Amino acid sequence: MEDMLLYSSLSLLLLLAVAFKFLLQTRTKHKHLPPSPPSLPILGHLHLIKKPLHRTFHRFSQKYGNIFSLKFGSQFVVIVSSPSAVEECFTKNDIILANRPRFLATKHIAYNHTTVAAASYGDHWRNLRRISALEIFSTNRLNMFLGIRTDEVKHLLHKLSRNSCQGFAKVELKSMFSELTFNIIMRMVVGKRYYGEDVKDEEEARKFRGIMKDLAGFAGASNPQEFVPLLRWIDHGRLEKRLMKLANKTDAFLQGLIDEKRSKEEKMNTMIDHLLSLQKSQPEYYTDQIIKGLILVLLVAGTDTSAVTLEWAMSNLLNHSSSVEEG
Template structure:
């Protein structure tokens, strides 16, 4: 009995020693709210995410952690932590977490947005930067952006020649940005009616697909963190996403097939010419992936930024007046503003920057994922941790910005250094390569609207600046405004024979 007890005790001691040796060292994780088993903090999450995370940061600090099911998530809204993530740890955080959207809309995580960091992603990034969104390539499409802005001005002027007319700007901005991208990509307009849209049936099909795609990509997906829900396709999200993605793929393939073997100046034409010399890399799927990214990242983001900018100007008529004076002094009323003129308009550029600061189209940057263990602000971050950056909170941090909640474009005057504090287009290796295109589209459109029209609110009440739910920070109440055409509209637009 004594021998048996001694052996049992010895085995217990050996087991305990082995346990201590194999037990991982205590990790110094960022602070976290109490969580539930299995769910973690999923039951606590509320929309809009950027405001919810900002409230949590007031209690747990600007670097805190959450559990989304079994996945550890770290949320940062501290300038020093963000700098550490995208300088010292930039390569580690250059990965993306896998998702349903990445699987179905990102061709199984092979697009420039969703692909894991590596040779394939570097090639896609090079193509995006040099072949699609380079300064030279954007310059080639200057006339498209100018023409589409003229379409917008013409549409606005139809009922506002003699007196103020009410206009719904949200839909007009969406049509503008989609037409710009699709004309660059395939040489086609899909929004508007009449002679300017060739093939109304095709255009209608495209509009329906894009509307469904944008809606479904913004839906929350708890199955991403709880495999059990994924197995049963909770809410039927995967099935719906698969269907929309298939329709989108077939549509894109049709555009490519239509262009194959022909000469042209669109992005598809250029990519097909590269396909002829490097068929093993420039596959149809790669081309379709590049087009999808342009459509998803380059349309609604610019449209919603224009809507926030005009809303802010209507609520700050003194800012609108100062921008108009700058335009009159630098450009005058004899010619329409051109893209090259934007560099002369420092105050207008400040309006765009201030809009991006207060209302970033991606308030929570596209998620990153750690490929290795690292430390941030002294906290241990393990491999496969999802990193979420709250750009909205950083842009309103009183330690970084004076009077951060106020709309003050003049804060960017004479201090170019302030623009680098903006992170509307992300940071580090995975920053958005479309920043140049966005600034050109937004700057030209905004300047044209101020130059060509007098604007005022629909009523004496200020424009409602409440945010809606969505990944691109939409306004809760779509913008309506009153506009009256200046004489320059008739003078300049009468030179153009087009009519949509």
């Protein structure tokens, strides 16, 4: 009974301390901050956020202007909907706004916030950006993979044509575009397809698909534990344990791809082959962890089936169809 009273008292004191802290922060008058709606202690404005988010933000912008602020629990957020202000954020003030929030997801999955998408601005981030710009996203490197992109578009066209060979048919394009994206990325990275036909190792492909499904579930900022410290402290929903398990699984898979390439010493023109060749001359800049981090960023980006991705894929489909008709 005494132990129960002790734990209950400590829990109550902890909750009161947290609530008092957030109440003080809420009452503090911050000058020069964008306007915002009234907020609650601990939750901030989370109770006001409704889906779809863009409509909620639009409603706030109508009342508070093109630049307004919100508190997602303990995280301070500024929403900018003015094109001129957005341009200023990414030009004049880009360094000020370069740092990323430190989430549990980026701690465990993104190698303790060290990937180019999670690292804070500094020497390490600048080095990763240099590697990305020169060795991955340069015009020359991307042009070398043009054949892969063309071939994957052909695969998609053949699949669509089979579905409609008996007349008009409904197709679910979201999953097809997602598979197209991942096949392109992985053929560039390691020279393998993991979706559809021509999958050489079904077991490895199954593991990859499972990891991508799990990463998509944790992608973005959709976990309340990331914004309410109390939920993080008690590991509500076992979020941190699940992230650690996924991080280990992802790291083992990516390391396996690197080890396979290193052991076979193939002369394929894949991204891993290229980065491993650079590792021999500059081991301090091209460690296995940096290589895995670069691949991871590409894969996480591939989980985003946004309008930009769909527009890119549709543009390729239309261009390829036109070339077929002309031929």
